[in-house]
Amino acid sequence: MDVTAENSADRRTRATAALGEKPDGVVEAIAANAQVTPAEILEILPEGAAVIAAKDEFAAIWTDLTTWGKVLFIVHTDDIVLEAEGTLPEGSEGHGWFNIHGDSPIGGHIKNDNCASVTFVDRAFHGRRSCSVWFMNAKGSAMFKVFVRRDENRELIGEQLQKFEALRNSYKTR
Incomplete structure (x- = not known):
């Protein structure tokens, strides 16, 4: 796996974990907690x-x-x-x-x-x-x-x- 894909996978893992902790929270706060962008949080919503x-x-x-x-x-x-x-x-x-x-x-x-x-x-x-x-x-x-x-x-x-x-x-x- 190349570094770009690995970083993308790591970001998604962090985003998914942060969203799981507070699924109905403020998107920007969830993103900050996961060190990702709000768009990355929106992408993993149901x-x-x-x-x-x-x-x-x-x-x-x-x-x-x-x-x-x-x-x-x-x-x-x-x-x-x-x-x-x-x-x-x-x-x-x-x-x-x-x-x-x-x-x-x-x-x-x-x-x-x-x-x-x-x-x-x-x-x-x-x-x-x-x-x-x-x-x-x-x-x-x-x-x-x-x-x-x-x-x-x-x-x-x-x-x-x-x-x-x-x-x-x-x-x-x-």
Whole structure:
């Protein structure tokens, strides 16, 4: 076995062990514990829990997300977990950025060329079903995530969940 394959196998073994210790934990924390990337953790989730779309689908997926109503938008780095609730404004390409502006607390500029893929994640998080769309970079981390929101009873909002499932399922068959 060559070193590259051995390292890959070692990484997968560590990732599997770390996920086994806390299967419904924070993906970034599980990845850090295993010394792998969040993408490597998403890759070993049970079948159907992480559905990957090509990076070329960035704009189409974003456009669909603009119809979901208020979502939970999260940027998770080593230094901050920033959460913002709001609708996703439509975006447009310009000057090397995907620009989002509108009547929402969510706005700014996304370097969409850095997006390597988009992953639909449907898994347990601290004992409850969680559904989200992760815009992944080439380093194996989430640029940002868009979550299906919860209602006052902490249940996933039905209409958003249906939209998530329909969009995710459209990429299962590709």
